[in-house]
Amino acid sequence: MDLPNHAKQLLLQLNQQRAKGFLCDVIIVVENALFRAHKNILAASSMYFKSLVLHDNLINLDTDMVNPAVFRQILDFIYTGKLLNSDQPGEQNFNALLTAASYLQLHDLAALCRKKLKRSGKPFIAKLGIPSIGRVGRSHRLSTPPFAHMRFSGSSDAAKLSHPKELSKVTGPEDEVFAASNQENCHSLNRGTSSSSSLNNSINGSDQELGLDLSKKSPPMPVQDEAGQADSRAGSPQSASASLANSASYEELDLPKNNCEPMELEAVEENHSDVGPKKLLRHASRKKEWTRKDGEKLAEDGGEAMPNGVIVGPLSKERNLGGIYSSDQSFKCKDEVENGKDNSEESGHSESECSAHQNANYVYRQEGFETVPFGDNLYVCIPCGKGFPNSEQLNAHVETHTEEELYIKEEDSYSKEEAEDLSAPNNTFPNESRPFKCSVCERSYKDPATLRQHEKTHWLTRPFPCNICGKMFTQRGTMTRHMRSHLGLKPFACEECGMRFTRQYRLTEHMRVHSGEKPYECQLCGGKFTQQRNLISHLRMHTSPS
């Protein structure tokens, strides 16, 4: 018995899920464009991808071999089996496609391209060094084929192999990024705005644009402000998401390009080559270690049973790309575990509570796991559990909740906080100068805005998601700061050594390295330190039993 159209329907569903970022568990970086996808699909399409996605959640492709426009076509091909039209002339496009397909070991696509080129009578003009196996060229990123050193993240070896200068380049005018069609992320950032119409108006009509516009999320770079360009181009996170929601298929990168002022260009080069990617590698490595460490506690080798029965791997725990379980859950639950409030059945930590820790005001409900049938209402409000057929309706509903309803009502945690606060040197307990008292805990503040900000920390929800990795934040500023780490933006440069930092405070801290100033002294042994945190860690050495 054959079910006609089964494969087609399945592919259609998967492509729709990709469009929404639903269950996407891997990010592919091509120059400055990001694409979300499903590991399974990629692995099923190419041995190359299969090897890559096994260990990595973030895949950086060789820009010599593939550019964002071509990769978009390729990704569409993988998910639809169809080659959609490109802006490029046919032969040129097929040449580029063939290069990329060969590189990515998409043999069917490569054969298709060859056939097209042969038919047109134009021979394939291959780029030098197309990796059959073992290309070691300009980019060590992941241009090297599988089985060599295929790890982008989580491997210090990869970091060593990757020459920072090679890891990225300043993008030229030809660089393009794709507007994201991840409606969920757009909505979660822009509650109340509608992105679906603009999505429907995408230039290609049918295919979704799955890259993320990095540029619009870039915070202004104060160091480069003299040029007067960075600021005017760099938008706020809100405008970023707006652009994500509203742009059509292609958008020019707003990152400074080759025609920038020299100073600006220099800064960007440093940001994107010397520091950014390298740090990204280190960052990924660290994250991996965290996952591994945590994984030991939660599950062997990256499989963790979540409360609703969904099995999430390290990626899902770390980077929720699809909107179900963001990293915050893992962090939150990890914290709770550490605090003796294990996220287990006996603790009474319900699914909704746990879910609510990690997403904004809504999550997709994964079909097949809900205990109550929700039918087509896949968008579920965390606080009340109601299901909605689409995110717009859910968002409208979420607005009806009062903030008070969103508070966490866990007495234990507050008493714990209070205990900690009492020991804190600068406690924030109410007094005459701090008249604004938190209704949940005992803290008080000088002004209502700060109180309100604090009260958000009691909410179940985290309203500010990172549009790249899905991690949720309570404060927009924290989220934008977090975005800098994705983008490798380090506006604060040390005049002495040129080292760059994401935060002013880090630079101040760093400057003590040059000045030799050691303002922090250990009262027990007289040891002096440049940084307070190192004094603290030193003090632990004194206090910890040995």
Add this chain to the structure above:
DNA sequence: CTGGGGATGGGGCCC
């Protein structure tokens, strides 16, 4: 190999 210190990155949170 191990422990301590220097230095850095990221998140939380208050101002």
Add this chain to the structure above:
DNA sequence: CGGGCCCCATCCCCA
């Protein structure tokens, strides 16, 4: 919204 500070984690170097 940015600055500043705290905390935790990590990497690297060196004794």
